[in-house]
Amino acid sequence: MSGELLRAEGIGKRFGGFVALEGITVSFAAGQLTSIIGPNGAGKSTFFNILSGALTPTSGKLHFRGRELNGLPQHRFVHQGISRSYQITNIFPDLSVHENVRVAAQALTVSYDIWRNRARLAELHARADAALEAVGLLSKRNELAKFLSHGQQRALEIAIALVSEPELLLLDEPTAGMGPEETKDMVALLERLADRRTVLLVEHKMKMVLGLSKRVVVLHHGRLLADGAPDEIRSNPEVRRVYLGQ
Numbered sequence: 001m002s003g004e005l006l007r008a009e010g011i012g013k014r015f016g017g018f019v020a021l022e023g024i025t026v027s028f029a030a031g032q033l034t035s036i037i038g039p040n041g042a043g044k045s046t047f048f049n050i051l052s053g054a055l056t057p058t059s060g061k062l063h064f065r066g067r068e069l070n071g072l073p074q075h076r077f078v079h080q081g082i083s084r085s086y087q088i089t090n091i092f093p094d095l096s097v098h099e100n101v102r103v104a105a106q107a108l109t110v111s112y113d114i115w116r117n118r119a120r121l122a123e124l125h126a127r128a129d130a131a132l133e134a135v136g137l138l139s140k141r142n143e144l145a146k147f148l149s150h151g152q153q154r155a156l157e158i159a160i161a162l163v164s165e166p167e168l169l170l171l172d173e174p175t176a177g178m179g180p181e182e183t184k185d186m187v188a189l190l191e192r193l194a195d196r197r198t199v200l201l202v203e204h205k206m207k208m209v210l211g212l213s214k215r216v217v218v219l220h221h222g223r224l225l226a227d228g229a230p231d232e233i234r235s236n237p238e239v240r241r242v243y244l245g246q
């Protein structure tokens, strides 16, 4: 599918008297890897939380495939085809790798008949394994999640986000806390993931983002500072001032 997948129109968010986001209007095309960058506190995670339904905007509208998303609870965002990972590692350490993903798969099913229906249970297992395969963790499926390396745990979180087979995958700083080797592996994984679905990435590693993305959206103090191809962003004087000059 091509064309516009997600559109945010005049999105604003206040926390009490503090304006975290103001007037963000931006749309994302299907089948593209777009990054949202900006210095710490720019509003990236807040914007992501709004795009994934975890936070309700104070103003503005969200459309996904032309359908308005405002006011829907987060699980409805998932059913519409939007799924996300978090900036902070968010897994069950004492469950196995496979169980972590299967719990997520089970949470998506509304019916309890999986316990009596072997075919449904087998399907859940297969779905969990497919998500693990997609992130390169199938060989680790029976290990406890707490024994994975940091990089593998981040990949596991992505598998958890993939189990709903999202059309749009939102990833908040998937390379947070990683060294150069793990970052390289994660970049390769992101490229593979973006072959098959639309990916929106929040990052503050500017260099990595410019090499990886087709398009970069820059937030600064809760506002949209720039939006364009990596080359345009690299040479944008305002971006250089607030970001590269740090």
Ligand code: ADP
Binding pocket: 015, 018, 020, 038, 039, 040, 041, 042, 043, 044, 045, 046, 047
């Ligand atoms: P980023 O992800 O770009 O680093 P955030 O979206 O996390 O930035 O935060 C943007 C601004 O909003 C920051 O100044 C932060 O302190 C503030 N903020 C974020 N979440 C909350 C909250 N729940 N309550 C109050 N202020 C918040």
Ligand code: MG
Binding pocket: 044, 045, 046, 087
């Ligand atoms: Mg953040």
